Structure formats: structure tokens, C-alpha cells
Amino acid sequence: MEPTQKKLLGIAAELFAERGFSAVSMREISRSAGITQAAIYHHFINKEALYVAAVEYLYxxxxxxxxxxxxxxxxxxxxxxxxxxxxxxxxxxxxxxxxxxxxxxxxxxxxxxxxxxxxxxxxxxxxxxxxxxxxxxxxxxxxxxxxxxxxxxxxxxxxxxxxxxxxxxxxxxxxxxxxxxxxxxxxxxxxxx
Incomplete structure (x- = not known):
């Protein structure tokens, strides 16, 4: 897993845990990770895919x-x-x-x-x-x-x-x-x- 993807998953997991799936936007995740939304979509097809990957990343x-x-x-x-x-x-x-x-x-x-x-x-x-x-x-x-x-x-x-x-x-x-x-x-x- 490349460093950007690892960082993205860690930040996404933290935000989803803190506020829940519905309360977190892709814009907020990209801002927190210091990358563009387009960069997120390069790794994950949608928010649901990022969410599942973030949960899997936790364990x-x-x-x-x-x-x-x-x-x-x-x-x-x-x-x-x-x-x-x-x-x-x-x-x-x-x-x-x-x-x-x-x-x-x-x-x-x-x-x-x-x-x-x-x-x-x-x-x-x-x-x-x-x-x-x-x-x-x-x-x-x-x-x-x-x-x-x-x-x-x-x-x-x-x-x-x-x-x-x-x-x-x-x-x-x-x-x-x-x-x-x-x-x-x-x-x-x-x-x-």
C-alpha cells in the first residue's frame, strides 16, 4: 500500500469513527489528508468503497x-x-x-x-x-x-x-x-x- 493511500485510510477511519459515515464528506477527507478529491477517487471509486477500506484497514x-x-x-x-x-x-x-x-x-x-x-x-x-x-x-x-x-x-x-x-x-x-x-x-x- 502506498503512503498516500495509507494516510488517506487512517484519516478517513478517524473521521468516520468520530462523526459517522453520513456526517463526513469526501471534501472534508481530502482537506484533512491534504490531497484533492480527485486523488481520493483515483484510489477509491466512491465514499462507500473508501469507508469499507478504512474499516478493513483498522484491523x-x-x-x-x-x-x-x-x-x-x-x-x-x-x-x-x-x-x-x-x-x-x-x-x-x-x-x-x-x-x-x-x-x-x-x-x-x-x-x-x-x-x-x-x-x-x-x-x-x-x-x-x-x-x-x-x-x-x-x-x-x-x-x-x-x-x-x-x-x-x-x-x-x-x-x-x-x-x-x-x-x-x-x-x-x-x-x-x-x-x-x-x-x-x-x-x-x-x-x-
Missing amino acids: EGQATELVSLASQQEDPEAQLAVTVSSLLKLFDKQAQFRRIYFRELLDGDQKRLKLLADGAFPEIHQFLVGLMAQLAPHMDSHLMVLDLTGLIFHHLEARKLSAQLDTGRAKHQKLPYLADHIVALLLNGVRTQ
């Missing part, structure tokens, strides 16, 4: 790395533990991605959600659906993947609130503790055997 190659790392584990429960820990670390570092993710869910624009589903999530989604089918064949793997991502994203954001609650402890802020909790919750639920 470029990391989905492949995560799937590879988790797949090295033979046991599906160990795969889940590696996956949860890796996703927490990844998305803890990617606050921009989290903001874009939540913005899109709240906006509910079907076209952009489809762009994200097709452009940013297919590899990790397919891996997670397969993993959930192995771990809980009696459950709906699609919904289990949404449960997993919901837990990860919520815990990362809720740490700010958790620290303010009377029952909040320092351990509740630590990613390994959160990972163990999420894995235990997914594998065991809330009932004791």
Missing part, C-alpha cells in the same frame, strides 16, 4: 492472524479462549473500530451494514460460526457469535462504568480477567451443574 490482516492462532489449538474450548483473548486485545487497541461498529448498529443503514458484513467480517465470522457449532451444536451458532461479540464490545466499553460502581474492582479492568469471565460464561452459562 488489516488481524482477522487472518487470529483465525490462524486459534486454529493451532486442537480443543474447541482452547480455540475459544485464544479467540476471546485475542479479540479483546485487538478491539481494546482499536477504539476507532469499536466506535464505527456501534455507530453502524445504531444507525441501522442496511447498505452500510451489508458493506461491513461482506467487506470486513467474512473470515472471522465464518470461523466463529464453525467454532460455536462445535462448542454448542444444540444452540444457534449465528446468535452465539453475536453473543460473543456483544460481550467483548460491551465489556471493553463498560470498564469505564465498572470502575465507578461500588462492586467494581481493579481486576474487572484487566483483559485476561475479562477473557476468562467471557469464556466461562459462554461455556457454562450462569447456572451451576
Whole structure:
């Protein structure tokens, strides 16, 4: 990837995360990047293509790395533990991605959600659906993947609130503790055997 394109994607991702897709214009992106709008269109056919590329740029190659790392584990429960820990670390570092993710869910624009589903999530989604089918064949793997991502994203954001609650402890802020909790919750639920 050439330096101009890398700079453009970084600036676009920052603006989309900060203000949302609809509130950001190509003119603003070009101005912030210090290039002409024509230069943007040389790299990306339209704003939607730039948007998907910017989201993919935020975790470029990391989905492949995560799937590879988790797949090295033979046991599906160990795969889940590696996956949860890796996703927490990844998305803890990617606050921009989290903001874009939540913005899109709240906006509910079907076209952009489809762009994200097709452009940013297919590899990790397919891996997670397969993993959930192995771990809980009696459950709906699609919904289990949404449960997993919901837990990860919520815990990362809720740490700010958790620290303010009377029952909040320092351990509740630590990613390994959160990972163990999420894995235990997914594998065991809330009932004791």
C-alpha cells in the first residue's frame, strides 16, 4: 500500500469513527489528508468503497492472524479462549473500530451494514460460526457469535462504568480477567451443574 493511500485510510477511519459515515464528506477527507478529491477517487471509486477500506484497514490482516492462532489449538474450548483473548486485545487497541461498529448498529443503514458484513467480517465470522457449532451444536451458532461479540464490545466499553460502581474492582479492568469471565460464561452459562 502506498503512503498516500495509507494516510488517506487512517484519516478517513478517524473521521468516520468520530462523526459517522453520513456526517463526513469526501471534501472534508481530502482537506484533512491534504490531497484533492480527485486523488481520493483515483484510489477509491466512491465514499462507500473508501469507508469499507478504512474499516478493513483498522484491523488489516488481524482477522487472518487470529483465525490462524486459534486454529493451532486442537480443543474447541482452547480455540475459544485464544479467540476471546485475542479479540479483546485487538478491539481494546482499536477504539476507532469499536466506535464505527456501534455507530453502524445504531444507525441501522442496511447498505452500510451489508458493506461491513461482506467487506470486513467474512473470515472471522465464518470461523466463529464453525467454532460455536462445535462448542454448542444444540444452540444457534449465528446468535452465539453475536453473543460473543456483544460481550467483548460491551465489556471493553463498560470498564469505564465498572470502575465507578461500588462492586467494581481493579481486576474487572484487566483483559485476561475479562477473557476468562467471557469464556466461562459462554461455556457454562450462569447456572451451576
